[in-house]
Amino acid sequence: MVHVSRKEHFNAAHKLYNPVWSREKNEEVFGPCANENWHGHNFELIVTVKGLPDPDTGFVVDLKKLSRLIRQEICEKVDHRNLNVDVPFMAGKMASTENLAIEFWNILAAKLPSITRVGKLHSIKLYETPRNFVEYFGPQTA
Amino acid sequence: MVHVSRKEHFNAAHKLYNPVWSREKNEEVFGPCANENWHGHNFELIVTVKGLPDPDTGFVVDLKKLSRLIRQEICEKVDHRNLNVDVPFMAGKMASTENLAIEFWNILAAKLPSITRVGKLHSIKLYETPRNFVEYFGPQTA
Amino acid sequence: MVHVSRKEHFNAAHKLYNPVWSREKNEEVFGPCANENWHGHNFELIVTVKGLPDPDTGFVVDLKKLSRLIRQEICEKVDHRNLNVDVPFMAGKMASTENLAIEFWNILAAKLPSITRVGKLHSIKLYETPRNFVEYFGPQTA
Amino acid sequence: MVHVSRKEHFNAAHKLYNPVWSREKNEEVFGPCANENWHGHNFELIVTVKGLPDPDTGFVVDLKKLSRLIRQEICEKVDHRNLNVDVPFMAGKMASTENLAIEFWNILAAKLPSITRVGKLHSIKLYETPRNFVEYFGPQTA
Amino acid sequence: MVHVSRKEHFNAAHKLYNPVWSREKNEEVFGPCANENWHGHNFELIVTVKGLPDPDTGFVVDLKKLSRLIRQEICEKVDHRNLNVDVPFMAGKMASTENLAIEFWNILAAKLPSITRVGKLHSIKLYETPRNFVEYFGPQTA
Amino acid sequence: MVHVSRKEHFNAAHKLYNPVWSREKNEEVFGPCANENWHGHNFELIVTVKGLPDPDTGFVVDLKKLSRLIRQEICEKVDHRNLNVDVPFMAGKMASTENLAIEFWNILAAKLPSITRVGKLHSIKLYETPRNFVEYFGPQTA
Numbered sequence: 001m002v003h004v005s006r007k008e009h010f011n012a013a014h015k016l017y018n019p020v021w022s023r024e025k026n027e028e029v030f031g032p033c034a035n036e037n038w039h040g041h042n043f044e045l046i047v048t049v050k051g052l053p054d055p056d057t058g059f060v061v062d063l064k065k066l067s068r069l070i071r072q073e074i075c076e077k078v079d080h081r082n083l084n085v086d087v088p089f090m091a092g093k094m095a096s097t098e099n100l101a102i103e104f105w106n107i108l109a110a111k112l113p114s115i116t117r118v119g120k121l122h123s124i125k126l127y128e129t130p131r132n133f134v135e136y137f138g139p140q141t142a
Numbered sequence: 143m144v145h146v147s148r149k150e151h152f153n154a155a156h157k158l159y160n161p162v163w164s165r166e167k168n169e170e171v172f173g174p175c176a177n178e179n180w181h182g183h184n185f186e187l188i189v190t191v192k193g194l195p196d197p198d199t200g201f202v203v204d205l206k207k208l209s210r211l212i213r214q215e216i217c218e219k220v221d222h223r224n225l226n227v228d229v230p231f232m233a234g235k236m237a238s239t240e241n242l243a244i245e246f247w248n249i250l251a252a253k254l255p256s257i258t259r260v261g262k263l264h265s266i267k268l269y270e271t272p273r274n275f276v277e278y279f280g281p282q283t284a
Numbered sequence: 285m286v287h288v289s290r291k292e293h294f295n296a297a298h299k300l301y302n303p304v305w306s307r308e309k310n311e312e313v314f315g316p317c318a319n320e321n322w323h324g325h326n327f328e329l330i331v332t333v334k335g336l337p338d339p340d341t342g343f344v345v346d347l348k349k350l351s352r353l354i355r356q357e358i359c360e361k362v363d364h365r366n367l368n369v370d371v372p373f374m375a376g377k378m379a380s381t382e383n384l385a386i387e388f389w390n391i392l393a394a395k396l397p398s399i400t401r402v403g404k405l406h407s408i409k410l411y412e413t414p415r416n417f418v419e420y421f422g423p424q425t426a
Numbered sequence: 427m428v429h430v431s432r433k434e435h436f437n438a439a440h441k442l443y444n445p446v447w448s449r450e451k452n453e454e455v456f457g458p459c460a461n462e463n464w465h466g467h468n469f470e471l472i473v474t475v476k477g478l479p480d481p482d483t484g485f486v487v488d489l490k491k492l493s494r495l496i497r498q499e500i501c502e503k504v505d506h507r508n509l510n511v512d513v514p515f516m517a518g519k520m521a522s523t524e525n526l527a528i529e530f531w532n533i534l535a536a537k538l539p540s541i542t543r544v545g546k547l548h549s550i551k552l553y554e555t556p557r558n559f560v561e562y563f564g565p566q567t568a
Numbered sequence: 569m570v571h572v573s574r575k576e577h578f579n580a581a582h583k584l585y586n587p588v589w590s591r592e593k594n595e596e597v598f599g600p601c602a603n604e605n606w607h608g609h610n611f612e613l614i615v616t617v618k619g620l621p622d623p624d625t626g627f628v629v630d631l632k633k634l635s636r637l638i639r640q641e642i643c644e645k646v647d648h649r650n651l652n653v654d655v656p657f658m659a660g661k662m663a664s665t666e667n668l669a670i671e672f673w674n675i676l677a678a679k680l681p682s683i684t685r686v687g688k689l690h691s692i693k694l695y696e697t698p699r700n701f702v703e704y705f706g707p708q709t710a
Numbered sequence: 711m712v713h714v715s716r717k718e719h720f721n722a723a724h725k726l727y728n729p730v731w732s733r734e735k736n737e738e739v740f741g742p743c744a745n746e747n748w749h750g751h752n753f754e755l756i757v758t759v760k761g762l763p764d765p766d767t768g769f770v771v772d773l774k775k776l777s778r779l780i781r782q783e784i785c786e787k788v789d790h791r792n793l794n795v796d797v798p799f800m801a802g803k804m805a806s807t808e809n810l811a812i813e814f815w816n817i818l819a820a821k822l823p824s825i826t827r828v829g830k831l832h833s834i835k836l837y838e839t840p841r842n843f844v845e846y847f848g849p850q851t852a
Contacts, residue, residue: 002524007557011271013155013180018340029341031348032222038155039222040182042271056444057455058522063558064457080174080181096342098286129153129184131291132347144808149841160624171625173632198728199739200806205842206741238626240570273575274631295839297723297748302482313483315490316790322723323790324750326839364742364749380484382428413721413752415433416489437697439581439606458648464581465648466608468697506600506607555579555610586766597767599774664768666712699717700773 003122004060005048008070010079013040014095017084038082043100044127045074047108049119061112061119069115073107097128101136109138145264146202147190150212152221155182156237159226180224185242186269187216189250191261203254203261211257215249239270243278251280287406288344289332292354294363297324298379301368322366327384328411329358331392333403345396345403353399357391381412385420393422429548430486431474434496436505439466440521443510464508469526470553471500473534475545487538487545495541499533523554527562535564571690572628573616576638578647581608582663585652606650611668612695613642615676617687629680629687637683641675665696669704677706713832714770715758718780720789723750724805727794748792753810754837755784757818759829771822771829779825783817807838811846819848 015038016030026034033039047070051060078087083095089107093099101124109121127133157180158172168176175181189212193202220229225237231249235241243266251263269275299322300314310318317323331354335344362371367379373391377383385408393405411417441464442456452460459465473496477486504513509521515533519525527550535547553559583606584598594602601607615638619628646655651663657675661667669692677689695701725748726740736744743749757780761770788797793805799817803809811834819831837843 001563002527003561003563004524005559005561009271011181011183013182016342020340029346035222035224035228037224037227038180038182039153039224040155040180041153042184053520053522053524053528056446056520058442058520058525060524060560062455067557080177082177082179082181085179086177094337094340094342096337098288098337098344099342101286102337129151131351133289134344135287135289137285137287143847144811145845145847146808147843147845158626162624171630195804195806195808195812198730198804200726200804200809202808202844204739209841236621236624236626238621240572240621240628241626243570244621273635275573276628277571277573279569279571293839295749295751297750300484304482313488319790319792319796321792321795322748322750323721323792324723324748325721326752364745366745366747366749369747370745378479378482378484380479382430382479382486383484385428386479413719415493417431418486419429419431421427421429435697437607437609439608461648461650461654463650463653464606464608465579465650466581466606467579468610506603508603508605508607511605512603555577584768588766597772662763662766662768664763666714666763666770667768669712670763699777701715702770703713703715705711705713 001050002053002060003048003050004063004066004119005046006063006066006070007044007046008067008075009042009044010075011040011042012078012081012083013038014083015039016094016096018094038084041128043078045070045104046123046125046127047104048122048125049112049116050122051116051118051120054118061116065115069108069111073111074104097126097132097134098136101126101134105136105138143192144195144202145190145192146205146208146261147188148205148208148212149186149188150209150217151184151186152217153182153184154220154223154225155180156225157181158236158238160236180226183270185220186275187212187246188265188267188269189246190264190267191254191258192264193258193260193262196260203258207257211250211253215253216246239268239274239276240278243268243276247278247280285334286337286344287332287334288347288350288403289330290347290350290354291328291330292351292359293326293328294359295324295326296362296365296367297322298367299323300378300380302378322368325412327362328417329354329388330407330409330411331388332406332409333396333400334406335400335402335404338402345400349399353392353395357395358388381410381416381418382420385410385418389420389422427476428479428486429474429476430489430492430545431472432489432492432496433470433472434493434501435468435470436501437466437468438504438507438509439464440509441465442520442522444520464510467554469504470559471496471530472549472551472553473530474548474551475538475542476548477542477544477546480544487542491541495534495537499537500530523552523558523560524562527552527560531562531564569618570621570628571616571618572631572634572687573614574631574634574638575612575614576635576643577610577612578643579608579610580646580649580651581606582651583607584662584664586662606652609696611646613638613672614691614693614695615672616690616693617680617684618690619684619686619688622686629684633683637676637679641679642672665694665700665702666704669694669702673704673706711760712763712770713758713760714773714776714829715756716773716776716780717754717756718777718785719752719754720785721750721752722788722791722793723748724793725749726804726806728804748794751838753788754843755780755814756833756835756837757814758832758835759822759826760832761826761828761830764828771826775825779818779821783821784814807836807842807844808846811836811844815846815848 158175726743
């Protein structure tokens, strides 16, 4: 079993704000992240696929195809966007890095079979900053 | 002459949008950076001070004091803010990295004498992303 | 299950020296790391917590609280210190990166319930240099 | 169980080219990576060993010895070489990052007992670029 | 005066080999860099342009246009190529990082007026590895 | 004129402590950097040489020779050492990054003619941490 990873990036605005709560409660819980006029980040996204290399190509997955898939399915929908306002698949969800990673998994797990027969999605790693990051291994994980 | 540098960071939202122009013209010139709902970045800011080391301390400038000055005068005013909306010193200016660097210079050049007798401000380097960055050397530069 | 990580850093002096051995044996085993006058590093520390995101916040753990916990419980006790001399929880132990990671786990595993109900400590990753690093997953690991 | 890692690097040329296929098929599958005149990379290699620290040294494995082993057994054979032409253990195999990682595992798993009694090889992580990388956990993985 | 920089990258093979010299002399001077079967690198290229920001845009130069220019004029000609064999503008020159930077300057200095009226080329910085890099400031430098 | 740079590193202990002052004054001025039991850093050192490339080699300076010179003249004397105690050329000087850079310049400027006829020393850049660094351009600077 080999894990193969591709890193992409996007720049987006967001805020952490629970609309069920008062403004005071949001500021108490989320601090400056609740700023109503938004803030933003350079996100780094690492997608990892696992499988056995194909003997003809030496590849678990063609990284050019994986890069293209991530850009089409994720980056084009979030890059230079507002994650709370402009992104349909985040509607009604807190725009936390945790929730973004889960939604990215759902999108890519469904699309991955279109570019590889042998590779399975292993994880989504998402850096909000170089010091804050999350990793998601899917709904059932070892 | 020794150059001494301190790196700080902040996360902010902005858009590139000239209010004198139509929305079409803004999108033509600035592309996705003109998204009306904002986008954002993890900015990295490097402030460089030059001078001769003080024989008693070995310092051109005490970097703890320089760090504190940058945080108080810059980061507290831009971190987790919207650069077009929340930052008084950017009012009426395009929120480009170039203009941010110039404003940061103006603020720090005025305040630097409060923490060092021998050090002079040399440059403001500002990374919008790891691939896009600017450096400003002040109104008169060699 | 989502893994959430926070990176902090500290600068410290240490030496690798087993007091039961002769100086010659220490130099033979540890080489320049046994220098009796110490050497030091910029350590980078990544703490990873795992759990399911809270629906109200989107968080497994509030990273501002995790950062504060790591700084209070770890960094304030080791930053700008001598790991062999100044740090009570390392007394009587070899000041290796392996042993530091184990002690950091013990401290944080006990304190983590004070900041999160759902998150469990997953790992302690400690970089002594960008080329030498360790990761510890606790006393029982899969 | 502690994981201990050492990072080394080497610079090499290669191409992705299946000699059973026509030039057109190779260019269709591998794109510019099939350029017959080669291209190259700065590879970064991370070797991870796991075990319990030895009480006398605090070490799972002496990283100076691990570094020396990686350099002798891997880097001296691939650094400033052509991976398709100059490297006996890659003969007859596609020079993909996946296959390199598998061969590096086979070499190091056999040699590791010469430098550590307690440490077992855990993984080989190989960066072809900062954005494309693989990790291999051996023929039997958890 | 503001300096504005854009970073791009390419992967290429090369060797250092002076065809006027014997193979022995080449190996004596260039060591493993003279390997006749080539080696290669992930090059990082930083292009810096200087000028006064345009008041309408806040830009010295539109970095999207600068990125496109560098990719068209440089990266498409060197990426996944052999610098000694496949690149017409390096014909008859030693494929050193120094000479690459000079040729890149000559190409970009001629093309830059097509994308900016106010910006002048300031420097070409080229990383062959993270530890070996050059910077060229043009035929006349301050 | 081309600038050519080589990056090396070393790990060392030090403290900032002026022996003419009381302990209280030292702690007031230097804070935790005055800890009598030392602290330490992973220093990164970049040496830049400038000149015109030699037509036979394409080199301003052979970076293998520059690397060897830096390691022999600097790293072997400071790596895994205590900068206040173990390093003769720092005796009687504050062990600040500024003073280290000046001493490194003095050593390398004297030795550089032994490895290059055309290259002149341009600067010494020294990172104490990724966020604190200095650059020295020699006793006479443009």
